[in-house]
Amino acid sequence: MTQTLDIVEKERLALQIELDSRKMQVERNRLGQFATPTALARDILGYAATLLAPEEQVHFLDPAIGTGAFYSALLNTFPQQRIAKALGFEIDPHYGQPASLIWQDFDLTLKLADFTYEEPSPRFNLVICNPPYVRHHHIQASDKERLLHRSFKASNMKLSGLTGLYCHFLALSHAWMAEGGIAGWLIPSEFMDVNYGQVVKQYLLSRVTLLHIHRFDPNDVQFADALVSSSIVWFRNAPPPPDHDVMFSFGGTLAAPKITRMVPVKALAHEAKWTRFPASEIRSRKTGPSIADFFQIKRGIATGDNGFFILGEETISKRGLPLELFRPILPSPRYLPEDEVTADKDGIPLVERRLFLLDTRLSEEEIGSRFPALATYLEEGKAKGVHEGYICDHRSPWYVQENRPPAPIVCTYLGRGETKSGRPFRFILNNSRATIANVYLAMYPTLMLQRYLARDPGLTRLVWQVLNAITPEQLLDEGRVYGGGLHKLEPKELANVDASAIAELLPRFERGVELTQLDMFGVGELAA
Ligand SMILES: C[S@@+](CC[C@H](N)C(=O)[O-])C[C@H]1O[C@@H](n2cnc3c(N)ncnc32)[C@H](O)[C@@H]1O
Structure with a gap:
């Protein structure tokens, strides 16, 4: 079986390379089409296996499956009898159709559809996804409205209009998760530090049990063709226990990171920049005085x-x-x-x-009558257009x-x-x-x-x-x-x-x- 899997994975990789090469870069950017390398996909599924109970049956979902890097790694990690169900969505037939052929003899349901329109059913205890990294300005206004509404319905997250598509995928998937199920999201680290990510962080702290965030070293780029600093975010679909600690790791691999630190949820709640971890100390804002x-x-x-x-x-x-x-x-x-x-x-x-x-706050008339040398100087400035600069133009008089x-x-x-x-x-x-x-x-x-x-x-x-x-x-x-x-x-x-x-x-x-x-x-x- 392992041999067959290796052959299929080789075939899939060859297909991935061929399909990527037939697509314009602009088009791939538009749909966030950057595949996960085999080794990383296998690391991710290997790690997922440690989070599920030993004999637990796996109901697997990949909402943005591409050619199926994660499905392939799933087969590589779990014995066939443990995989009860596998479902994947792919919007683009360019990848989806040939992928369906590769996986036709396997128990994978690969739906050629836009995941964001799908009706959820909360059956999946393993959601693994490398969602499309599409920035908000490439999402059409009407689509944005729909996504904001659906994401809220699925997860209670009130995302802002500045949110990238990957956060909507995360929000929408909430409604597909079985209680106690595990999710692993390979996403840009950006949400950890920026304003639009605040809502996602709130969700990770209060709605689910955030287990681990591993940030890859930006100098060790995981995606040959996408220069993104990515993280993998692991959580369980269960309310967080009191006094829960989250593992933050950085560099190396998921299984053997370079640095690791446990951070209490309470500290994360008032920490604006999560990428400080694991490198920096946890600070207790509430107690210590600050320069303010x-x-x-x-x-x-x-x-x-x-x-x-x-x-x-x-x-x-x-x-x-x-x-x-x-x-x-x-x-x-x-x-x-x-x-x-x-x-x-x-x-x-x-x-x-x-x-x-x-x-000076004196008017030009007053300056003209009392300080003629300064009046001349101001006139010289005007002749050079100083008064029309952005700052000068927005104040009155322009030199105040x-x-x-x-x-x-x-x-x-x-x-x-x-x-x-x-x-x-x-x-x-x-x-x-x-x-x-x-x-x-x-x-x-x-x-x-x-x-x-x-x-x-x-x-x-x-x-x-x-x-x-x-x-x-x-x-x-x-x-x-x-x-x-x-x-x-x-x-x-x-x-x-x-x-x-x-x-x-x-x-x-x-x-x-x-x-x-x-x-x-x-x-x-x-x-x-
Ligand atoms: C970052 S790639 C990941 C592909 C694959 N899971 C992997 O890890 O190699 C994201 C995939 O999502 C697909 N996609 C983009 N928007 C989608 C949508 N609305 N519904 C379903 N798939 C979508 C893209 O075509 C692309 O194949």
Whole structure:
């Protein structure tokens, strides 16, 4: 029998290659047609066998069967007498018809049909699927409505219109699963980190018992022709037991992953990015204070045109521009060799590049009558089209800047993982009156921290030292990674970083205690 199976599998593989080669890539993308390699399909079915009871009869369903990689692996894994039923759907006759011929002597029902229209019957205790990876913008609007409705009916998942087809397959299949049945889904890892995946994660945590998520190493691409970072998600169709732990693994193979970590469902419930696991520690958000408890974080000013609005003091004096309508602004981080900015008696930073931002709410008429040199400068800007840029065009008057009072501590917004200092982001103690552009994040103490600072002004320095002692791993864990090892830290991400070390500096620190009367940084007035 094994020999026959090997022959059929060889035939199926040859057929797969031939059918793939006869299809245009665009068309394959449209229907998400990327087959599972034999070795991976066998790993998956082998793993499934460990999740079913030893003698349990198998009722197998593959809602997107293609030429039948998983069915073939099923035959390879389970003795024939254990396979009670096998059903597969395939929308595309290009694959479905020749596949039916290959499997004609086997007990497989292969329906040439669109799975998303099928009426479910909850009979299957083993659902294994590599669903089509079709992004939402390739799903027609009318189809989307239908899918959203049917997915909800099948699983109670209120998916968003931005959801890819693979999540609908997962949702729809719920109604096909027998109670206690097992599902293994080979899907993109994306759902673990993005907004539309939130509903799927909620389903995995509350409706079924999530058993294991194995993420393949993106550098070890499983699908020769689809550059996707994929995961396999295993769950049982049963409500989760209390205090349930989920296995997260990464790299290697399903049976022998490179790293593994058990994560309690409770921790997953308030973790926005599941791809942190298994590499990162589990954090207990609910108990530990985060930076948001101590700082309100705002991105620096998007001026609309730094070259026009930010000037050196020589240019200002040479052109006779009114310095009182400018405010100091920090130069970009590469011009700040130190992590502390000192200032002269007027609060102007003592740095090599002393820069000023044009920052006035005066009308053009008023400027025209009181500050003719500035009026001429603005006219020059208009002649260059500065006022028509996206940002300038959306504010009135076009040169007005966002309100960013000087922050006592600022953080660099973009960092490289591999800097000489080993610190991708820097916290800078700002003793000046300078504001910042959007290469920095401004950190304004919350009212609660202001209360402590009012009593002990030296505390700002201690807090700054503690911030700079936060490990790159803690910070990068929150930030996103861009190409070339560039990391970006959004205000919300910085706000989420653990700040127990700051809490330790504060005597009798109590979360949630706010003092409403004190707002020395004008944080309350900042626009969102
Ligand atoms: C990612 S491939 C996986 C094929 C196969 N199960 C494997 O693992 O090699 C997805 C398959 O689903 C099929 N498909 C796409 N949309 C479908 C639908 N609405 N109903 C049924 N099959 C569909 C595609 O034609 C393709 O063969």
